Amino acid sequence: MQARRVLTTPDDPQPYRELGLADDEYARILQILGRAPTAAELAMYSVMWSEHCSYKSSKVHLRYVGETTTEAMRQRMLAGIGENAGVVEVGDGWAVTFKIESHNHPSYVEPYQGAATGVGGIVRDIMAMGARPIAIADSLRFGLADAADTARVLPGVVAGIGGYGNCLGLPTIGGEVVFDPSYAGNPLVNALCVGVLRVADLHLAHASGTGNQIVLFGARTGRDGIGGVSVLASESFSASHPGQDRSRRKLPSVQVGDPFAEKVLIECCLELFNAGLVAGIQDLGGAGLSCVTSELASAGDGGMRVDLDAVPLRAPGMTPVEILCSESQERMCAVVCPSDVDAFMAVCAKWDVTATVIGEVTDGERLVITWHGETVVDVPPRTVAHEGPVYHRPVQRPSTQDAMHASTPDALARPSTPDALRATVLRMVASPGLCSRAWVTDQYDRYVRGGTVLAQPSDAGMVRIDEITQRGVAVATDGNARYCALDPYVGTQLALAEAYRNVAVTGATPLAVTNCLNFGAPTDPGVMWQFEQAVRGLADGCAALGIPVTGGNVSFYNQTADTAILPTPVVGVLGVIDDVRRRIPTGLGGTGDTVWLLGETRDEFGGSEWAHEMHGHLGGRPPVVDLAREQAIGEVLAAASRDGLVNGAHDLSDGGLAQALVEACLLSGVGARVRLPSQVDPFVALFSESSARVLLGVSGACAHRVAQLCTDHGVTVTRLGEVSAAPVLEIAHIASFTLDELRATWERTLPSLFGTPYPPERESAGST
Amino acid sequence: MSAVCRIGVITFPGTLDDVDAARAVRRAGAQPVPLWHADDDLHGVDAVVVPGGFSYGDYLRAGAIAAHQPVLRAVLDAARRGTLVLGICNGFQILCEAGLLPGALVRNAGLHFVCRDQRLRVENPATAWTGRYAPGADIVVPLKSIEGRYVADASTLSELEGDGRVVFRYLDGNPNGAMHDIAGIASADGRVLGLMPHPEHAIDPLTGPSTDGLDLFHSAVDTVLGSVRG
Structure with missing residues (x-):
């Protein structure tokens, strides 16, 4: 069957460049189809061959x-x-x-x-x-x-x-x-x-079995998000601020979410899965129906026929291109055996979820989409979904890398006196890179469903x-x-x-x-x-x-x-x-526990939070990575957890040991008395970002067994000190801080920047 | 044969904390009975929990649509006959919208969603839901809401205060601008309770900040079984 062209004749120029297709990509579509694509086909290829959907530049890597x-x-x-x-x-x-x-x-x-x-x-x-x-x-x-x-x-x-x-x-x-x-x-x-x-319930996305019905369910299809992937996600922004010419054109491309519809869709889907009514399923995301129909069809063993007139629409007068490319949210597409369709619809009705049969699996090898009695798409689905262009983009190590490596952090002024080190600790704790994220995370529900054992x-x-x-x-x-x-x-x-x-x-x-x-x-x-x-x-x-x-x-x-x-x-x-x-809770445990540092500390400041915050410097080499050591530490921790040997642990990363100690004390609500290892410069000990290091709070009775575990796994241990009853972090010969001072310093940064309430937009429907 | 307390847990479209409420009911030794928003009877339960969440997406107003569903009509009838009712967060909003409790919950003064471990004072341990608490008990229960600011007119507030119907009050600073620091209130007979914080999230130290919430459910079981025996 030959698709009847809707908008073009072979001689008319098609707007493929505006849709993000390159000349050679368009030529390939002509070759695949043996004719000029219809407007709907052109739109479909353009979204599915976009970088976002096709991975055309990344695939080879x-x-x-x-x-x-x-x-x-x-x-x-x-x-x-x-x-x-x-x-x-x-x-x-x-x-x-x-x-x-x-x-x-x-x-x-x-x-x-x-x-x-x-x-x-x-x-x-x-x-x-x-x-x-x-x-x-x-x-x-x-x-x-x-x-x-x-x-x-x-x-x-x-x-x-x-x-x-x-x-x-x-x-x-x-x-x-x-x-x-x-x-x-x-x-x-x-x-x-x-x-x-459950392992037994895995559902993979494919459309097999001639005669199986294609059911679109969830929200209705509207004009929102059209061209989202090809335009927004696959092109860079101009330097202009949104609101100026080029970006304003893109504003309607952002989709609008309805979390209530998604919540209901989740429960509906799970009931459908439990009842065994789903032969295959796929979500509608970027590229909408274009993506879901071509991907389901090409992953299956037959073809597919889809009737766009059956798609429930949110706006009147939508064209086939709009229906196929809409990125309206909260939609799913299922492949359902004909004998299960009634039961499927009953579950959707229970949840007040709109569900519509929009097509079926056919024994052909084509994806055929009709609208108002016309064929608007007639393509081999794999050419849309899986056989898109593949690029071997030129790869060239930038010449600036060498200069960046040469600009080491070694020459940056380092604090050396106790006063300077103390001030540096506080400046780092308050820095945007290291301060408390509570302003952000306190706006998220971490409790719902009652299964959260650890959260931010x-x-x-x-x-x-x-x-x-x-x-x-x-x-x-x-x-x-x-x-x-x-x-x-x-x-x-x-x-x-x-x-x-x-x-x-x-x-x-x-x-x-x-x-x-x-x-x-x-x-x-x-x-x-x-x-x-x-x-x-x-x-x-x-x-x-x-x-x-x-x-x-x-x-x-x-x-x-x-x-x-x-x-x-x-x-x-x-x-x-x-x-x-x-x-193992994040922190140091409780009074009487000893504070241990696992791993080795080297003079490593390239790319560090300290170089960034104190000097605005980015240069040198990043810390050495040692994955075998990471694995060894992981094994120590797994064993320590299994046998209940440690009461708290905290990873060392951005900001180094100083930051880890501060956070661990604040999270456990305890003080600590620690002594930095004598063989390392105090500044390096406090702020280096050497990887493969962890802070532990070890209960006294288990110290011997933890030491043995570390020896067995070849992990270096430094005993830094102990958790103390007083609410003070004391770093011997350097500084001491009350927990109140640390907490206030750590917590005040984001509220002072973002304290002004943001007008919530939860109910706003507009995308502009 | 010991009596079993059966506590219904309602699920509306958009209800989120129903699994948690059912878990807390079970933990308190009662039997949770799932109730669906379209049910028009309560299957003979002894008490009802209207759990938290965003029923109907908070469309129109938080709780406004749920308050008109068939199951809520059954709850209103049952409450009139003395059945215990607990509304948590969105459930509290629904009970206010349904007229079972006075006042309303509006957007937090700070306009942000607030999730935190909230200290509360139990102001009235004499309600059907708070018998297990010591007078003035200081408890910690998660609060997580964006429409949690309790408001009522002056005469309602003075009536609530005068009759001991303010059951829970926020401590450590008011998180949402609620009038009189009100976190939870009860009906005149003390059998219907609504509160913004989530006692069902404070039943196990593994997953919550405390186990302080469990006594709410124990208290209801005591009330129900006490009246059965009595």
């Missing part, structure tokens, strides 16, 4: 991750990259799925809705695996904390995440907040969701997944873009190491890795070099740790005019703990 994943690493993986989200088996018949995804550009244009729909999208990805979403974490990056635009973006993003996540009934258990001038015109909003399911400011979030066996999972996200700027390979491994360590200090065993790779424009060979190095660093690091990457997301074009953000791979690590009652 991401292959390396698969190539370095061994059979042993795959053992617990039930689904990996290519599915909506990776799934790993965690024991007791449970599987866990998790993924992190970016919603950067929409969050700059419209912070509240951009961030809100970012949460909504990742939650639907998790539902599409047949899982119940159980927790979220948000990794956020903004321009300088005191920049005027940060006061617009940050409160909106935080309110959006809270407004959506809280209303959805998912605890927010972790994440990051980072400030750096490179994000001033391009904030990063990366949302992670964890879900659980803990090193990792932990939720119980089984109330009978007490099994739980822990998750942490980390990224350090300054390290990555200095060396993207090592910097990415340091992010992996930190997330791994943050999971390990809770007593959980790290199992799997997800990632969100935020970079500048792939057309810049320097950016592609950063990207290639980051992917290789991540993959090699995972192979060294023996845990697989189960999924991820790439976000390119994070730049303002020609200036890219610092390379920002964000790494999420998921771990399992047999019994959440044995988790």
